[in-house]
Amino acid sequence: MCGFLKRFSLLLFEFMGLLDRRFGKIRRNRSIDSFKLQT
Numbered sequence: 947m948c949g950f951l952k953r954f955s956l957l958l959f960e961f962m963g964l965l966d967r968r969f970g971k972i973r974r975n976r977s978i979d980s981f982k983l984q985t
Contacts, residue, residue, distance in 0.1 A: 958981075
C-alpha cells in the first residue's frame, strides 16, 4: 500500500511539472501547498 502511494505521489509531481510548463509556476505552487496541507 505504501509503495503504491509513493508511486502515485511521484506521478502526481511529474504531472504537476507538466502543468507547470503549460500554465506557469503560480498554479503549481498553489497545488503543492494544498498537497502539503492534505498530508
